[in-house]
Amino acid sequence: MEIYYCGLLNSKLALPTRIQAKAFGTERGAFGPEAFWFSGTSQRASMANALGVDFGTSNSTVGWVRPGLPTLLGLEEGKTTLPSVVFFNLDDDEVTVGRAALTGYLAGYEGRLMRSLKSLLGTSLIDGQTEVGGRNLPFRQLLAHFIGELKKRAELAAGRPFEQAVFGRPVHFIDDGIEADRLAQQTLADVAHMVGFKQIEFQYEPIAAAFAYEAQIEREELVLIADIGGGTSDFSLVRLSPGGIDKADRKGDILATAGVHIGGTDFDKYLSLSSVMPLLGLGTRMLSGIEIPSSYYFNLATWHTINLAYTKKNWVQLTEICRDAAEPLKLARLQDLIEQRAGHWLALKVEEGKIALSSTEEHLLDLDRLSPAEMLPLQRAAFEAAIDHLVAAVEQSVLGMLVEAGVRAEAVDTVFFTGGSSGVSILRQRISSVLPNARKVEGDLFGSIGTGLALDALRKFG
Numbered sequence: 001m002e003i004y005y006c007g008l009l010n011s012k013l014a015l016p017t018r019i020q021a022k023a024f025g026t027e028r029g030a031f032g033p034e035a036f037w038f039s040g041t042s043q044r045a046s047m048a049n050a051l052g053v054d055f056g057t058s059n060s061t062v063g064w065v066r067p068g069l070p071t072l073l074g075l076e077e078g079k080t081t082l083p084s085v086v087f088f089n090l091d092d093d094e095v096t097v098g099r100a101a102l103t104g105y106l107a108g109y110e111g112r113l114m115r116s117l118k119s120l121l122g123t124s125l126i127d128g129q130t131e132v133g134g135r136n137l138p139f140r141q142l143l144a145h146f147i148g149e150l151k152k153r154a155e156l157a158a159g160r161p162f163e164q165a166v167f168g169r170p171v172h173f174i175d176d177g178i179e180a181d182r183l184a185q186q187t188l189a190d191v192a193h194m195v196g197f198k199q200i201e202f203q204y205e206p207i208a209a210a211f212a213y214e215a216q217i218e219r220e221e222l223v224l225i226a227d228i229g230g231g232t233s234d235f236s237l238v239r240l241s242p243g244g245i246d247k248a249d250r251k252g253d254i255l256a257t258a259g260v261h262i263g264g265t266d267f268d269k270y271l272s273l274s275s276v277m278p279l280l281g282l283g284t285r286m287l288s289g290i291e292i293p294s295s296y297y298f299n300l301a302t303w304h305t306i307n308l309a310y311t312k313k314n315w316v317q318l319t320e321i322c323r324d325a326a327e328p329l330k331l332a333r334l335q336d337l338i339e340q341r342a343g344h345w346l347a348l349k350v351e352e353g354k355i356a357l358s359s360t361e362e363h364l365l366d367l368d369r370l371s372p373a374e375m376l377p378l379q380r381a382a383f384e385a386a387i388d389h390l391v392a393a394v395e396q397s398v399l400g401m402l403v404e405a406g407v408r409a410e411a412v413d414t415v416f417f418t419g420g421s422s423g424v425s426i427l428r429q430r431i432s433s434v435l436p437n438a439r440k441v442e443g444d445l446f447g448s449i450g451t452g453l454a455l456d457a458l459r460k461f462g
Helices: 098-106 139-158 178-194 205-214 264-280 295-301 303-310 312-323 328-340 343-356 380-386 388-405 425-434 448-461
Strands: 051-054 059-063 085-089 094-097 111-115 129-132 135-138 164-169 199-204 221-228 233-240 254-260 362-367 374-379 414-418 439-442
Touching: 051 139, 051 205, 051 448, 059 139, 059 448, 085 098, 085 139, 094 098, 094 139, 098 111, 098 343, 129 139, 135 139, 139 178, 164 178, 164 205, 164 448, 178 199, 199 205, 199 448, 205 221, 205 233, 205 254, 205 414, 205 448, 221 388, 221 425, 233 388, 254 388, 264 295, 264 303, 264 328, 264 343, 264 362, 264 374, 264 380, 264 388, 295 303, 295 343, 303 312, 303 343, 312 328, 328 343, 343 362, 374 380, 380 388, 380 425, 388 425, 414 425, 414 448
Parallel strands: 051 164, 164 199, 221 414, 414 439
Antiparallel strands: 051 059, 085 094, 085 111, 129 135, 221 233, 233 254, 362 374
């Protein structure tokens, strides 16, 4: 369960109601947002009546099929991605989303940052509430706030209103929970209706990515779609063909789907625990020889529990532990970080390091808000060792799907990577090793799903 937030305050400011946006060996094909326009059949040349909405754990996109024009709509200063983040700025009495929200938080404004809103779906928290500025905010209202903003920005970019949409969904909102999964989809549908959508359909996110890839192929292919997002890893084994885009019913082309609740935020967590938290005392001991409780570090390394580090009870306990610490300077650094309420800053820095390690063997992480400041060298090899158990679980998900489909790994023609976290090198390598004959293609990591959903919206709503 991942609901990210920070800065529990007692301000009596009224909860703001407005949102303002402020500034903040793989084969590569032409799969960016500029590449998707369609001509040929009458269906392809139509201007769609509906949107494709990819509400993601980390980033969101909205697609709309128009002949001769890019599919993805600009959502924030011309950019087609909108980070799935909301910041309640109590200093300026406003609410911001996306990059503007991250900018406001990192600038040090007093308030609450909320991230990974999608992970509320299917959990008991969805019917709960949180405190913002001295007032209670229902989590359903929080979701409606962000999805409503997606709709408003898409309509502004398109120059017209929309009442119909195809929403993406993971293969499993909740692992091994059929009823929770059903409730998660129903909740998302309810929220979409709340913000003005009258007709809603759903499509598996990896299937949507398959539709985006299919628009570019010239021959029939058996394709494994690997969608590695912020919260989940989803897979589909699909038979695609140049004429497939015009089929009304694609059930016969979908051989199998699979998914596991492992994504980019999990990789962040274990990179933090293995490389960053030891600077703050993880693994050190008290004078009595007892190891410092690891809960402080797990809370800070996990987005949805960072706020637990800021409680009064936690502070009192940590102060007592610091008096008996065998390495007091490290514990003092931990105390200073918590006193600054800089846990989310640290999590963002770790995420920065993870992204850098996807393209380099070593990265120097500037932790300038630690006291004293630290330039921490991160090694890809150490990162890969730290997440090996996660990668193994993802690999098993792929193997299990092939068994379920009754397909030999050698028969797969292509593996199509999408999702922001598919850039993690070891993950790509392990998935690729399962499919020895498949060529590797990288889609638009943040846009393939939104594009595919837009194509599905044209197919379903005209």
